[in-house]
Amino acid sequence: MDGGDYSVAGGVEDVYGEDAASMDQPVTPWTVSVASGYSLMRDPRHNKGLAFTEKERDAHYLRGLLPPVVLTQELQEKKLMHNLRQYQVPLQRYMALMDLQERNERLFYKLLVDNVEELLPVVYTPTVGEACQKYGSIFRRPQGLYVSLKEKGKILEVLKNWPQRSVQVIVVTDGERILGLGDLGCQGMGIPVGKLSLYTALGGVRPSACLPITIDVGTNNEKLLNDEFYIGLRQRRATGQEYAELLHEFMSAVKQNYGEKVLIQFEDFANHNAFELLARYSSSHLVFNDDIQGTASVVLAGLLAALRLLGGTLADHRFLFLGAGEAGTGIAELIALEMSKQTGNPIEENRKKIWLVDSRGLIVDSRKESLQHFKKPWAHEHEPVKELVDAVKAIKPTVLIGTSGVGKQFTKEVVEAMAALNEKPLIMALSNPTSQAEWTAEEAYTWSEGRAIFASGSPFDPFEYDGKVFVPGQANNAYIFPGFGLGVIISGAIRVHDDMLLAASEALALQVTEEHYEKGLIYPPFSDIRKISANIAAKVAAKAYELGLASHLPQPKDLVKYAESCMYSPKYRTYR
Numbered sequence: 341m342d343g344g345d346y347s348v349a350g351g352v353e354d355v356y357g358e359d360a361a362s363m364d365q366p367v368t369p370w371t372v373s374v375a376s377g378y379s380l381m382r383d384p385r386h387n388k389g390l391a392f393t394e395k396e397r398d399a400h401y402l403r404g405l406l407p408p409v410v411l412t413q414e415l416q417e418k419k420l421m422h423n424l425r426q427y428q429v430p431l432q433r434y435m436a437l438m439d440l441q442e443r444n445e446r447l448f449y450k451l452l453v454d455n456v457e458e459l460l461p462v463v464y465t466p467t468v469g470e471a472c473q474k475y476g477s478i479f480r481r482p483q484g485l486y487v488s489l490k491e492k493g494k495i496l497e498v499l500k501n502w503p504q505r506s507v508q509v510i511v512v513t514d515g516e517r518i519l520g521l522g523d524l525g526c527q528g529m530g531i532p533v534g535k536l537s538l539y540t541a542l543g544g545v546r547p548s549a550c551l552p553i554t555i556d557v558g559t560n561n562e563k564l565l566n567d568e569f570y571i572g573l574r575q576r577r578a579t580g581q582e583y584a585e586l587l588h589e590f591m592s593a594v595k596q597n598y599g600e601k602v603l604i605q606f607e608d609f610a611n612h613n614a615f616e617l618l619a620r621y622s623s624s625h626l627v628f629n630d631d632i633q634g635t636a637s638v639v640l641a642g643l644l645a646a647l648r649l650l651g652g653t654l655a656d657h658r659f660l661f662l663g664a665g666e667a668g669t670g671i672a673e674l675i676a677l678e679m680s681k682q683t684g685n686p687i688e689e690n691r692k693k694i695w696l697v698d699s700r701g702l703i704v705d706s707r708k709e710s711l712q713h714f715k716k717p718w719a720h721e722h723e724p725v726k727e728l729v730d731a732v733k734a735i736k737p738t739v740l741i742g743t744s745g746v747g748k749q750f751t752k753e754v755v756e757a758m759a760a761l762n763e764k765p766l767i768m769a770l771s772n773p774t775s776q777a778e779w780t781a782e783e784a785y786t787w788s789e790g791r792a793i794f795a796s797g798s799p800f801d802p803f804e805y806d807g808k809v810f811v812p813g814q815a816n817n818a819y820i821f822p823g824f825g826l827g828v829i830i831s832g833a834i835r836v837h838d839d840m841l842l843a844a845s846e847a848l849a850l851q852v853t854e855e856h857y858e859k860g861l862i863y864p865p866f867s868d869i870r871k872i873s874a875n876i877a878a879k880v881a882a883k884a885y886e887l888g889l890a891s892h893l894p895q896p897k898d899l900v901k902y903a904e905s906c907m908y909s910p911k912y913r914t915y916r
């Protein structure tokens with residue numbers, strides 16, 4: 341498949357002819373002949389449960405292994421959705437869905453694609469956070485690959501144990517900063533698994549091309565170290581050279597095993613390592629940091645869309661961030677870059693319109709010496725300011741963005757200060773999961789008397805204020821990474837460039853319509869996500885071609901159509 345020999349579905353080798361085949365063109369579910377269909381039923385990639393047809397039951401030695409009824413996939417879906425809705429506890433729904441994924445992968449994705457708004461909060465944020473916290477207790481069958489310090493020197497062998505060879509996207513974490521929940525060590529695995537489920541459901545990347553990986557270098561979480569059910573290495577985190585060497589072996593092994601064009605998405609690393617890894621590997625590998633770049637792209641999209649409500653250009657606004665980590669500085673930098681593209685002004689000038697507050701207060705020049713390197717560009721000339729509310733009063737921002745990972749920071753006082761300054765204060769609460777959100781939708785609309793434009797990283801239900809129903813937008817990188825990754829894959833991009841992130845933002849912002857604005861939204865609903873992803877993929881791919889970073893030649897004429905044609909469909913295939 342190297343050398344531009346791309347078929348449908350983004351050029352992933354199509355071992356079973358699954359995606360080349362239409363619904364009526366049968367495929368062979370296995371290539372070796374076997375005596376019983378028992379193992380076919382236990383292979384989640386090919387199992388259809390009660391939907392195996394009479395013909396398939398005969399041809400594949402399934403007679404008697406199933407009760408007589410033959411169900412449609414639609415009826416199976418209806419039954420499962422009904423069953424899921426019986427569970428009141430979100431974690432039970434999560435476990436039921438994970439069981440389904442391990443039992444019948446296509447049905448799992450059918451549910452996810454058809455019910456994305458209902459199921460996103462279950463397989464993803466916020467429930468996935470709780471699942472990671474309790475991963476040891478709910479652990480059944482392992483998913484993904486575990487690379488621990490024990491595998492040092494043998495990482496290539498570990499990769500070779502994975503059954504799929506045509507991997508196109510890896511999501512990898514070391515579990516040190518899972519959402520806003522902190523160090524969950526090896527139990528962070530829930531995150532790469534969840535992210536990759538979205539790559540397939542939201543972006544259409546085939547499941548066999550997705551590989552979740554957790555790197556286990558220990559944990560500093562005392563609770564987990566003392567938890568008898570903890571699944572990871574029971575030691576404190578390796579750091580420094582030991583850490584760097586393991587990561588380097590990993591990055592080299594991935595390239596050796598999967599080649600130049602596998603996309604490696606870094607997820608939920610702690611700040612110091614996240615910036616370091618991105619800087620170190622972005623010139624030699626196809627790497628993307630979701631928390632720095634994906635979050636930046638989704639927030640920029642929301643801002644571009646919101647300009648139609650707020651008026652002015654991006655450069656006319658002033659931004660204040662609470663939190664100066666991956667998300668905060670990543671978003672700030674992408675905003676400054678977009679301003680430069682729009683105005684032609686140097687980026688240093690644009691940065692001055694963006695202010696950040698960290699746990700020590702406003703980031704100002706007098707603090708420069710003691711700041712971590714990624715905060716230094718944001719140390720502008722100003723008196724020291726300790727409290728957020730005073731920073732709001734001093735800086736007079738039009739936009740306030742929370743990325744601190746700490747909940748409840750946008751107090752009534754802070755919001756009232758924003759509302760006094762702005763007719764329509766734009767205030768985003770990006771920290772995840774819901775427990776870490778800076779404020780809630782209810783607080784947003786009540787405290788601002790219905791004036792705030794609100795978006796949050798975790799989902800919130802619509803809220804009625806003063807007779808009007810406000811629908812909170814979800815500013816989550818889940819809008820970006822699936823389509824972004826698809827764009828990278830279909831163009832055969834070999835590197836990620838910041839302009840591709842800007843292209844993704846613009847594509848997403850263009851999907852927001854009048855009807856959405858009227859409900860208070862600055863993001864389109866997730867129910868349209870496959871169409872949105874195809875548009876993002878097309879713009880990202882177009883930019884990759886323009887920059888000369890694309891290796892899939894010639895460039896397809898209609899990139900949106902091409903992206904759509906590459907998407908995985910969860911409908912069952914007919915087996916011959």
Ligand SMILES: O=C([O-])CC(=O)C(=O)O
Nearest residue numbers: 465519520631772816817
């Ligand atoms: O996973 C999410 O919902 C968004 C994200 O990347 C994070 O919070 O780290």
Ligand SMILES: [Mg+2]
Nearest residue numbers: 607608630631
């Ligand atoms: Mg993340």
